[in-house]
Amino acid sequence: MFEQNRVANTPETLAEYVKALTRLDRLDTARFHALTQRGSGLGGSGAVRQAADYAPSSSSYTSSWGSGAGSGGGGYYGSGSAGGPGFAAGPALGAAGAAALGGSGSAAGAAAEGVLGSPKNPLVMTFAEPSFSSQMWRTVRTLGGAFILVTCLGTLLDDKGLTKSFLNNPDLKPQMNSSTRFADVKGVDEAKHELEEIVEYLRDPHKFTNLGGKLPKGVLLVGPPGTGKTMLARAIAGEAGVPFFYCSGSEFEEVFVGVGARRVRDLFTAAKKHAPCIIFIDEIDAIGGNRNPKDQQYMRMTLNQLLVELDGFKATEGIIVVAATNFAEVLDKALVRPGRFDRHVVVPNPDVEGRKQILETHMQKIPKSADLDLSVIARATPGFSGADLANLINVAALHAAKTGLKEVGMRSMEYARDRIVMGAERKSAVISESSRKLTAYHEGGHALVALLTEGADPVHKATIVPRGLSLGMVTQLPEEDVVNRSRRQMLARLDVCMGGRVAEELIFGPNDVTTGASSDLRMATTLARAMVTKYGMSERLGQVALDYDDGNSMSSETRAAVEEEVRNLVQGAYDRARAVLTKHERELHRLAAELMEKETLSGEQIRSMLGLRVVEAAAAANTVGKREGGGGGTTAIGMA
Structure with a gap:
């Protein structure tokens, strides 16, 4: 590069070039004289002397230099017997060269050459850019190394159990003082009564073990979402004054095999150190579902470890495991067997x-x-x-x-x-006056039939304000929670359902009825079919229960008989509703006009406006029997 003038021509670079030639044994007489002539313009032969001092000591060649007359340096070069070229410059060479350059000739040479880095003699630097392949390989190598390092470090920390201390996992740090008490939990009195025994056990375990009895090690709280299962568990810890461990079933699962089982062990080990205490596992169905031979190994290891920990408890350790789930039917049989979660406490919706x-x-x-x-x-x-x-x-x-x-x-x-x-009000809905009038008569028909039919729930409110998918509705509220409904009450509900369609026919004619009664017809048909197939309220079919949804469970004759009975029940309700509204058509007009003016009327306003004597539901209508889901509650009948 020095010979091709690709680097700056300075004394330092010249000295380094001479050193390189000496090491490579390529410094001959012609090259040496060329270098001395080239270095004369760089401040004499001081650079050459500096490189000559670097020559090996074994060289027998010596040079005796004198002061040059105007060239900036001169000398004598001889050959020795060592066989390798070499030279040694006298110590006065630099000074002599500098003196030789002191004249006018040196000043002219300096002006001609210029100063290095000046506009006349610029310093040129060239950077070689790396190729795309080298850059790509360097990036892949860096990312791969970082990934391997992070993976190894995470696996090591997780295997040694250091992750919990680093992440400050709350599973191993119980809540020492729970402020929740049984008095703070409302609407689940039966569940609280069952859990009071657990509190007594945590306060004084020896009281229950003196006679050799053992209390359950696990308590399973079963109920719909939002009923207060977690609050009940906190209340147990607060009443007993013991530490409270909280965790979720999903927290035990991890991508690494065996991590869930280790976390179960760590949790129960920490619980034993704080005994007596409570471990609460929310949504236990995440890890306690039914095992299947096709499941992956890591999915079974966590549940297996939980089963082992539950079996490993002693009756005197004072540790109670409380779990909560919304799907008790999916839990593994080994988890709910006696000795583990053998006590089930139902936490229903409040009455x-x-x-x-x-x-x-x-x-x-x-x-x-x-x-x-x-x-x-x-x-x-x-x-x-x-x-x-x-x-x-x-x-x-x-x-x-x-x-x-x-x-x-x-x-x-x-x-x-x-x-x-029902949803938010549809204030932006554009409803014509004719549609509002039809909705007012439709809802007025529902309300009037409900007021004048024995066994119907009292009317709470009637409105023609659109909400959700409904253009209006009539709300009925029972006096108390209904456990069972009598045949009279069900027939009354059928009559109320048909009141809207009947009102449309009476006022606007059979040809102008609308699709607004579709939800009413669907509700009436479903209720009538349940009366025939589930409740045994058909005189023709008798006291039988039929699975109407299963087409193979009944013959075509039986299915036809069921359809006939359903049609008779709905048609009877239609006839009764028509008789009521025909007799009180004047009150129907007044009620519809009031609804169009005020849009919403309460039950008290409707009764006082019409001045009617409302037939109250008979007190003996409720009978004792098996509770049916959805039997009690608000009835909202509206126009779709």
């Missing part, structure tokens, strides 16, 4: 009294207006869980604040209930 207590608890920190009646709201919210009721209070409070009210009253509560059950 009307429980809903009232829950509403009162949530309303303690919220200002209430004088017209607020929580018992009415409790009756209007059948099937609501504790979480649903908390959401109801929250929506009502937000609505009251939005409308500028200082207190939460019945108006806000009704708004919140309708929004949760």
